[in-house]
């Protein structure tokens with residue numbers, strides 16, 4: 555039986571009730587770990603709430619730089635979009651949070667980690683699989699999954715134990731956010747036919763109307779500057795969330811396949827993530843050799859699936875990461891993005907390593923392409939198909955149906 559538990563603490567209703575509930579029902583000591591992944595929060599208030607709920611200590615870990623560089627950076631270089639849309643906002647923060655939980659568990663001699671996820675979602679999978687990858691000896695507690703309380707029950711429980719709440723009764727959406735984006739679920743959106751109410755959008759509320767252009771500079775696949783101003787990755791992402799989000803760009807409305815077999819309607823806003831992935835992919839179009847680019851495209855979704863499915867810490871992701879890393883050697887250059895109401899589009903790209911050859915591409919007088927070479931090339935390229943068409947399609951017309 556666990557004695558000292560490190561809990562991934564958000565300051566919300568469930569994790570606050572979880573502190574008290576684990577103390578009362580499991581007789582453990584609880585250390586709350588709140589990770590700053592760029593969600594913005596009243597950290598003093600969060601610490602105070604954890605204390606009132608009964609935590610013996612609360613640790614606030616600012617992991618924004620690490621999260622931006624190592625986690626968002628990896629997803630960006632891999633152009634990893636789950637089911638071709640979702641830039642893995644929540645999926646991506648879980649492994650970095652688990653890293654902090656395990657660190658805290660070691661430092662404070664805890665023998666278990668705990669999370670506040672329900673049994674229906676992906677996040678339980680990510681917390682637990684990541685924990686087992688980093689610390690196979692630690693126990694894992696999932697109080698919210700086992701307590702069987704409704705939302706009303708939890709609110710009543712909190713009130714009974716004097717745990718201060720933040721207007722929990724009015725909260726109808728389940729929201730998870732970090733500097734890579736924001737996920738909004740539940741409420742009326744559980745009907746996939748119903749349009750998300752306007753009020754759910756925050757990062758992408760339209761605030762700018764005058765179209766403008768920005769230039770994003772990349773070095774070896776990592777964004778390093780916007781409009782010539784160099785900045786660390788976390789800052790660059792947060793700045794772009796603001797600039798791009800102001801044009802109402804970056805919304806997703808999709809039904810996705812959860813790891814646990816449920817189809818679920820999800821809405822997201824991720825202005826910087828989506829704009830950066832678009833720009834990065836575009837820069838690859840001029841800097842990656844064709845076969846490398848094709849192979850990379852074939853692997854990108856696998857990479858996204860691994861992260862979505864909670865396998866950030868896995869040998870396959872490590873190996874794919876090595877491939878992606880190696881592919882980025884010449885992905886250096888600039889991309890021009892045009893921002894208009896509800897839109898963000900690429901309008902130009904350049905690189906000192908560009909493989910775009912004007913002489914080869916042009917239809918004008920500067921053309922340096924050897925047109926005569928094409929004749930034999932195309933004839934051989936189509937030779938197999940021609941042979942097939944001549945023999946089998948004719949034979950088929952005469953032969954009986956197979957079987």
Ligand code: ARG
Pocket residue numbers: 642643644645676677728729730737739820
């Ligand atoms: N469906 C998304 C994912 O699995 C978002 C999860 C958001 N989590 C939350 N607690 N609201 O990554």
